[in-house]
Structure formats: structure tokens, C-alpha cells
Amino acid sequence: MSRNNVWSVLLVLSGWASLVVPASAQHFQQVPGTLASVSAGRNEVFGFDTHARVWRLNPKTNSFDKIKDALLDDIAVGGGTVYQLDEVWGIDASLNVYRFNYTTKAFDQIPGAVLAQITVGVGNEDQCHPYEVWGITSSQEVFRYDYCSNQFNQSPGSFLTQIATGGSDVWGIINSQIYHYSFAQHKFVQVPGTLTQIAVGVNDVWGVNSSNNDNDVYRYDPASGVFNMVGGSTSQVAAGGDGVWLIDTSDNIWRFDSSSESFLQVSGALKSIAVGSGAGIFGVSGSDQVFTFVRP
Numbered sequence: 486m487s488r489n490n491v492w493s494v495l496l497v498l499s500g501w502a503s504l505v506v507p508a509s510a511q512h513f514q515q516v517p518g519t520l521a522s523v524s525a526g527r528n529e530v531f532g533f534d535t536h537a538r539v540w541r542l543n544p545k546t547n548s549f550d551k552i553k554d555a556l557l558d559d560i561a562v563g564g565g566t567v568y569q570l571d572e573v574w575g576i577d578a579s580l581n582v583y584r585f586n587y588t589t590k591a592f593d594q595i596p597g598a599v600l601a602q603i604t605v606g607v608g609n610e611d612q613c614h615p616y617e618v619w620g621i622t623s624s625q626e627v628f629r630y631d632y633c634s635n636q637f638n639q640s641p642g643s644f645l646t647q648i649a650t651g652g653s654d655v656w657g658i659i660n661s662q663i664y665h666y667s668f669a670q671h672k673f674v675q676v677p678g679t680l681t682q683i684a685v686g687v688n689d690v691w692g693v694n695s696s697n698n699d700n701d702v703y704r705y706d707p708a709s710g711v712f713n714m715v716g717g718s719t720s721q722v723a724a725g726g727d728g729v730w731l732i733d734t735s736d737n738i739w740r741f742d743s744s745s746e747s748f749l750q751v752s753g754a755l756k757s758i759a760v761g762s763g764a765g766i767f768g769v770s771g772s773d774q775v776f777t778f779v780r781p
Contacts, residue, residue: 702717
């Protein structure tokens with residue numbers, strides 16, 4: 486991750502204010518209810534509150550409805566296309582794994598599956614993987630869900646502490662080292678650089694490196710095969726079909742503008758943000774209030 490040609494860097498913290506473009510018509514609007522975390526896909530938005538109770542956004546009322554008897558500490562939503570619904574997966578406090586059943590409107594436990602983290606995205610190759618559903622155990626082992634056998638299969642020799650998928654692509658991190666899954670080789674291949682957080686969009690990959698105390702944000706360049714720094718003081722970056730967004734270390738909100746190739750500030754303050762692929766952008770404030778981004 487080179488810092489050469491610093492004057493060509495798209496964005497550094499000291500220059501962010503000068504890049505702000507007024508967008509008074511675009512703003513974050515509060516959604517009734519409070520949540521600890523939220524996840525968005527193509528059409529679905531789910532979240533859980535501080536008591537692990539699960540909620541689903543009702544687009545007709547623009548409010549969240551509680552899912553009966555569901556208690557989860559992690560939720561992943563994604564993989565929806567014009568041909569298929571989003572998949573919604575979750576993990577409870579005992580690391581048991583659940584999948585949302587649209588017919589019963591409840592979460593069904595996956596027998597034998599125990600994971601500490603889960604991610605969901607659009608499928609890559611065959612009928613057994615219409616969605617990319619990947620998980621990591623508490624011992625850092627990596628598993629991929631097979632829809633033909635209805636079970637998680639271990640990815641041999643793979644160990645990660647974080648995993649992300651998007652655009653039929655899968656990336657991961659362990660000990661700040663970056664790995665990209667090769668579907669041709671059926672294994673994770675190391676990529677140059679270091680990151681402590683990674684986010685996979687439709688066509689691009691972003692990351693944050695907080696180990697350098699600058700919390701720099703990086704963007705992957707597929708031509709050179711390296712991550713290039715594009716800004717600093719970032720606490721979270723999120724990517725999806727609805728764009729690339731970040732939260733800085735002061736809880737300010739920024740969105741990536743592809744026309745200017747720069748981040749533009751959006752009014753408001755959030756502690757976390759979720760970017761869907763059609764469902765929109767949702768965030769949670771420091772007081773657990775939920776907000777969604779509204780465009781005119």
C-alpha cells in the first residue's frame with residue numbers, strides 16, 4: 486500500500502472539507518425504532534436491538550416489525566437479484582446459525598452449524614451456490630454453504646478473522662493480511678498490503694487499516710493488484726449496489742462520488758452504516774436510533 490505521489494491521493498482528511506458539495510435535498514431521515522445493528526440487501530432490511538431481538542423493515546409503514554421468537558447477535562442480508570430474493574442469515578449468542586424462512590416468517594436453525602461470523606452475497610458459479618454464504622468459526626476456520634447438500638463445507642487450509650462478499654467475490658483478513666478467494670484454485674490467495682477491515686461492493690473492494698493509528702481508507706486497484714490509500718481517519722467503510730459510504734472517527738458521514746472520484750460529506754452523525762444493493766442506505770446513531778438516506 487504505497488503512499489507515493491501523495492498529491493495525487495484522492496482524499497486526505499485535511500482536504501475533505503474542501504471537497505464537500507452541498508446536497509440539501511439529500512439527507513438522512515429517522516426511521517421509528519431503535520436498533521444496535523442493521524443489514525440491508527436488495528429489498529430486505531433486518532436488524533437486531535440491544536436485547537438481540539430481531540426486526541424486519543416493513544416498506545409499507547417504513548417501520549420495523551419484530552420477528553417473533555428470534556434472538557440473534559449477528560445478521561447478514563444479501564444476494565438478492567431480479568431473479569431471486571435476498572437471503573437472510575443470523576447467529577445467536579451460542580453461535581448457532583439460522584436462515585430466514587419467507588414462508589413462515591421465522592428463522593430456521595441450520596443443524597450442526599456453529600459460526601462466529603457470517604456474510605451473504607450474490608452467487609458465483611453453479612446451481613449449488615446461488616448465493617455466496619460464508620462463515621468463520623471462533624477458531625478462525627472458514628466454511629461455505631452448499632445449497633445442494635444443505636450444509637456448510639469447510640474451505641481446506643483457510644483461516645480468517647473477517648470475511649466479506651459482494652459482486653460474486655469473496656475477501657478476507659487474518660492478522661491484518663488480506664486474502665482473495667480464487668474460484669479457479671478453490672482457495673484464498675494473499676494480496677499485498679494490510680487491512681483491519683474490508684468491504685466488498687459490486688465492482689470494487691475497500692478497506693480500513695487502523696493498525697497504523699491513522700485509520701486510513703484504501704481502495705483496491707485490480708490493474709496493479711494493490712490497495713491504494715484514498716483517505717484517513719476512517720472508522721468504517723461499507724460498500725454495495727447503493728454505493729460506497731464511510732463513517733469517520735468523529736462519526737461524520739461520507740459518500741463516494743464516482744463522477745469526481747472523491748468522498749463528499751453528508752450531514753448527520755452515525756456510529757455504523759449499512760449499504761444495500763437496492764434496499765438503500767441505513768445507519769445507526771450513537772443512541773441506537775435508525776436512519777435511512779433519502780434522495781429527492
